Amino acid sequence: MQRLRETAAQDRTARGRQRRDVLHGLDVPARVQEPRVPGPARLLEPRGEGRLSRDDGHPRRQRQGRQVRALRPGLAAGPGDLGPAGLHPDDEGRLAARLRRLRRRDLPRLLLALIRPLLTTTVLVATLAASSAGVFAADPEAGRRKSEPCAKCHGADGNATIAGTPSLAGQPTFFTHWQLIKFRDGRRKDAQMSPFAANLSDEDMADLAAFYAAQRPRARSSAIDPAKAAAGRELVTRHHCASCHTPTLAGQKQVPRLAGQDLQYLLKLLRGFKAQTASDLDGTMTMAAQPLTVDEIENVAHYCASLRP
Structure with a gap:
């Protein structure tokens, strides 16, 4: 600094190379004092540093008190539920473990x-x-x-x-x-x-x-459409109707016989399950009928009515 002051008078009119020589010729101290800038958010510290600078012109005890008062609001806020965005895309959007456990408390009730x-x-x-x-x-x-x-x-x-x-x-x-x-x-x-x-x-x-x-069932006299019955057979296979009604659709236990049943009755029943208005023991048939379209309901009914009981 002393050398700079000594050359200040002659350097006021300096231009170009002469001024650069003066400035770059100064001795640089081993350690340059720098302002303390709070650090950015990092992986293990999702919140940026909020510490006060080490030397702010106040006595040490008073400075420590100010640091504690500045730290309390950060502690009261608690850890963030979500990590900082943009650092690790695979981890973005993940909930903190404490919240995941709280969400799982509802699992027994849902089951x-x-x-x-x-x-x-x-x-x-x-x-x-x-x-x-x-x-x-x-x-x-x-x-x-x-x-x-x-x-x-x-x-x-x-x-x-x-x-x-x-x-x-x-x-x-x-x-x-x-x-x-x-x-x-x-x-x-x-x-x-x-x-x-x-x-x-x-x-x-x-x-x-x-x-x-104990009575022997007989086939009903219904006007069966062969094309619809063929399409209905494929639907019965696709939706696994035989798993409850048996492969011959003869029924078992609380599951009714569908083979050879009246066509109009079957249509009325399936349409009721689709509309969720038919009486259902455990909701199985109501759920099974939801994917069926109007035409598919007719096809299934024609196929069931076409079978020999």
Whole structure:
């Protein structure tokens, strides 16, 4: 600096090379004092440094107090939930571990909501089995006598002839028994069936179900479209209908027989499942019908009605 001052007078009029020689000829100290600039955010420090400079002209104790007061707001804010954007693209958008654990607290509740219909179905089927076999033995002959009021619509042997009315002959015992329970309890409603089932006892329903299950089903006289039936066969295979209704669509346990059933009844039922208005034990058929289009519903119905029961 002293040399600079000494040359200041003669350097005022200096130009070009003479001025550069003076400036670059100065001695540079070993350590140059630099202002302390807070560091940028880094991988392990997502928040930028906010420390005060080491020497700000205040006594050390007073300076430490100011540093503590400046640090408290940063601690109160807590760690960021998301890391700094732009540093590591693979890690961007990841939640902090503490928040991931909080989100997973809802998993048991969600799983319970999913399995509740299945648990309900299991309990109902087990109760139905106990009432059918453990409490009293079903009497098919008693069921025949009790079915006389049903013959007008469903036929004397359970083979209906009225379009839109299902045949009960050959239906699984559990299925018929469960449908009667739903009619009696109001879970399934029908102008003819609801009043009739309202006065049935558990024994009556078991006898009726046993009687109809013992009858031989006959094919219904429906106008089947061969092209639609062929398309329906492919749909039944694609949607794995046989996994519940058996490969011959004869039904089992609480799953009904579809083979040889009335065409109009099948159309009405499938359309009801699609519209979510049909009574469904565990929601399986309602979900299965959602992907089907109007034409596909007709194709499936034609195929089922075309099969020999």
